[in-house]
Amino acid sequence: MNVSRRGFFKVCAAGMSGSSLVAMGFAPTAALAEVRQFKLAHTTETRNTCPYCSVSCGLLVYSVGDGAKNTKAKVIHIEGDPDHPVNRGTLCPKGAGLLDFISSPARLKYPEVREAGTNEWKRISWDEAYARITRLMKDDRDANFIEKNADGVTVNRWLSTGFLAASASPSEAGYITHKVVRNLGMLAFDNQARV
Amino acid sequence: MSFDTTQNPLAGVGQINPGEKPADVHPPVRPAVFADRARRFDALAAGHALGDYLRLLGRISALQHECLRDHPAVALPTADALARALEFSMPPVPVTGWPRDPAWRTHLKHIVAGLRTDATPAVAAVLDAIDAADEAELERLADAVLAADYAVEGAAGRLPLIAAALQVYWTHMACAPELAGLKRLDVDNVCPCCGSLPVTSVLRIGYEVANLRYLHCSICNTEWNLTRARCVSCGELQKISYRHIEGSQGSVRAECCEACHGYLKIVQQDKDPLVDPVADDLASLTLDLLVDEAGFERTGPNPLFIPGNTGEA
Numbered sequence: 001m002n003v004s005r006r007g008f009f010k011v012c013a014a015g016m017s018g019s020s021l022v023a024m025g026f027a028p029t030a031a032l033a034e035v036r037q038f039k040l041a042h043t044t045e046t047r048n049t050c051p052y053c054s055v056s057c058g059l060l061v062y063s064v065g066d067g068a069k070n071t072k073a074k075v076i077h078i079e080g081d082p083d084h085p086v087n088r089g090t091l092c093p094k095g096a097g098l099l100d101f102i103s104s105p106a107r108l109k110y111p112e113v114r115e116a117g118t119n120e121w122k123r124i125s126w127d128e129a130y131a132r133i134t135r136l137m138k139d140d141r142d143a144n145f146i147e148k149n150a151d152g153v154t155v156n157r158w159l160s161t162g163f164l165a166a167s168a169s170p171s172e173a174g175y176i177t178h179k180v181v182r183n184l185g186m187l188a189f190d191n192q193a194r195v
Numbered sequence: 196m197s198f199d200t201t202q203n204p205l206a207g208v209g210q211i212n213p214g215e216k217p218a219d220v221h222p223p224v225r226p227a228v229f230a231d232r233a234r235r236f237d238a239l240a241a242g243h244a245l246g247d248y249l250r251l252l253g254r255i256s257a258l259q260h261e262c263l264r265d266h267p268a269v270a271l272p273t274a275d276a277l278a279r280a281l282e283f284s285m286p287p288v289p290v291t292g293w294p295r296d297p298a299w300r301t302h303l304k305h306i307v308a309g310l311r312t313d314a315t316p317a318v319a320a321v322l323d324a325i326d327a328a329d330e331a332e333l334e335r336l337a338d339a340v341l342a343a344d345y346a347v348e349g350a351a352g353r354l355p356l357i358a359a360a361l362q363v364y365w366t367h368m369a370c371a372p373e374l375a376g377l378k379r380l381d382v383d384n385v386c387p388c389c390g391s392l393p394v395t396s397v398l399r400i401g402y403e404v405a406n407l408r409y410l411h412c413s414i415c416n417t418e419w420n421l422t423r424a425r426c427v428s429c430g431e432l433q434k435i436s437y438r439h440i441e442g443s444q445g446s447v448r449a450e451c452c453e454a455c456h457g458y459l460k461i462v463q464q465d466k467d468p469l470v471d472p473v474a475d476d477l478a479s480l481t482l483d484l485l486v487d488e489a490g491f492e493r494t495g496p497n498p499l500f501i502p503g504n505t506g507e508a
Contacts, residue, residue: 009343009492009493009494009495009496009502010487010492010493010502011480011483011484011487011493011500011502012483012484012487012488012502013484014503015502015503015504016502016503017503018351018502018503018504019351019500019501019502019503020351020352020354020355020499020500020501021245021248021500022351022503023317023321023351023352023501024248024251024317024318024321024352024355025315025316025317025318026245026247026248026251026317028245030244030245031244031245031480031481031484032484033244034244034481035481035484035485038440038441038442038481038485039440039441039485040438040439040440040441040485040486040489041438041439041440041441041442041445042436042437042438043436043437043438043439043445043448044435044436044437045423045424045435045437046424047424047432060423060424066436079406081423082405082406082407082423083407083422083423088216089405089406089407
C-alpha cells in the first residue's frame with residue numbers, strides 16, 4: 001500500500017478534535033481520559049513444528065511478555081496452526097499437551113549421563129557429550145562392523161547401533177542425517193522424514 | 196456388527212479432509228451483514244464512554260440494512276469483464292474506476308432522512324450540509340471516500356454518511372451471485388472484489404473456518420483469507436506482536452509489525468462470538484490511541500470514522 005497515505009488513518013489524541021466524531025457533536029473527553037487509565041498488554045504468536053512425530057504438524061505458540069530486559073517471556077498456550085496444510089489447526093492428544101511438555105520439571109534441557117553402576121544423572125557439557133558419543137560409536141562400530149556376509153559378498157553393515165532423528169528438522173537436515181548415518185553402514189535408522 | 200460411517204451424523208466432524216480447503220474469499224452475508232452490525236453497535240454502546248456516538252453508528256447501520264434489503268437492480272460487470280478481471284487478478288468492481296450507479300445517492304437520501312427524526316443540532320448540521328450539496332459535490336466526496344483520501348476540508352462529518360451509502364451499493368454488488376467464486380489477489384491487503392483496504396481482520400469460528408483469519412473489506416464487506424501472524428501491510432512473518440488493553444478479554448487486539456511499524460486490529464470470535472469487524476473497531480478507539488502512542492501506524496481505514504488531519508500526512 002501507499003505508506004504515505006497511512007497518515008490519514010492515524011487515530012491519535014491530537015487529531016481527535018478534527019475527527020468525524022467531534023464534527024457530529026460528540027465529546028471525546030471521556031474516551032481520551034480513559035486512555036490514561038489503560039495499559040497495553042503484549043503477546044506474540046509464533047509458528048513452530050510439533051516435535052513428536054513425523055507428521056510434523058504446524059503449531060502456533062502463544063506467549064506473553066514484551067521481550068524487555070527485566071521481563072521474562074512465557075508460553076501460555078499452544079494450538080494447531082489453522083493455516084498449516086498438514087494438520088489444518090488440529091493436534092493429536094500428545095501435541096495438544098505440549099504446553100505441559102514445555103513447563104515440565106523433568107524436561108531435558110542439556111546433555112546428561114548416567115554412568116554404568118549408578119542411578120544418578122550427571123550434567124555434562126555439549127563437548128563432553130559429543131566426544132563421548134563419538135567414542136562409543138567408534139568402539140562399537142570397530143567391534144561389530146560386518147564387511148562381508150557368509151557368502152563373501154561385501155555388505156558393510158553396522159547392526160549394533162541405531163539412530164533416531166527429529167521430526168521438526170528441515171529437508172536439508174534430513175538429507176545430511178541420512179548421508180552421515182548410511183555412510184557409517186547403520187541400518188536401524190529413522191530420521192522421521194516420511195511425510 | 197459393522198459400524199456404518201455414512202449413517203453417523205458426526206462422520207467427518209473434526210476430521211481433516213485434504214481435498215477441501217475453505218474458500219479464500221467470502222462474499223458478505225446477506226441480508227444479515229448490516230442488521231448484525233446495528234445490533235452489535237447497540238450492544239457495545241451500553242456503558243461505553245462514547246455510547247451515544249456508537250448508538251448513532253448503530254442507527255446508520257440499521258438504515259444501511261433497510262437500503263440493502265430494498266436495493267434496486269444495478270449494472271454488474273459483463274461476463275467478459277469478469278473473466279478478464281479473474282485472469283489478470285484484478286478486482287471486478289474497483290472502487291476507483293467503476294462507473295457508480297446513482298443508486299448510492301438514493302441510499303444517502305434514505306440514511307439522511309432516517310437520521311433526521313431525532314437528530315442533535317450537530318448531526319442536523321451535517322445532514323443539512325449533505326442536503327445542500329449538489330450531485331457533483333457528492334460524487335467528489337464519494338471519490339475521496341473510495342480513494343481513502345479523507346483530507347477534504349470541512350467534510351469530516353459528512354464523509355462517514357457518504358461512506359455508509361457507498362458501502363450499501365458495493366455490498367449489494369459483492370453479494371451478487373455473478374461475482375461468486377472470486378480468488379485472492381496477488382496483493383495481501385487489497386479486497387479481491389472492490390480493491391479497497393481492509394478495515395480489520397477477523398478470526399472466525401465454525402466448522403471449516405475455525406481459527407482462520409480473514410481480512411474484512413472497509414467498503415464492500417467481502418472477506419478474504421490471509422495467513423495468521425503475518426503483517427497485513429508488508430507480509431512480515433517474524434516480527435509480529437499483539438497489543439490489547441490489559442484486563443480486557445482480548446477479543447480486539449492490534450496486530451503490530453516491528454518491521455514496517457504498521458498495525459491493523461484483529462477481532463476474535465473465539466474470545467467473543469458476536470464481534471463485528473466494523474463495530475468492534477470503532478468501540479475500541481482507545482486501543483488505537485494507545486497503539487499510536489506506542490509508535491505504530493494504522494494501515495487500513497474505517498470510513499465510518501474519519502480521524503482528524505494531524506498535518507503529518
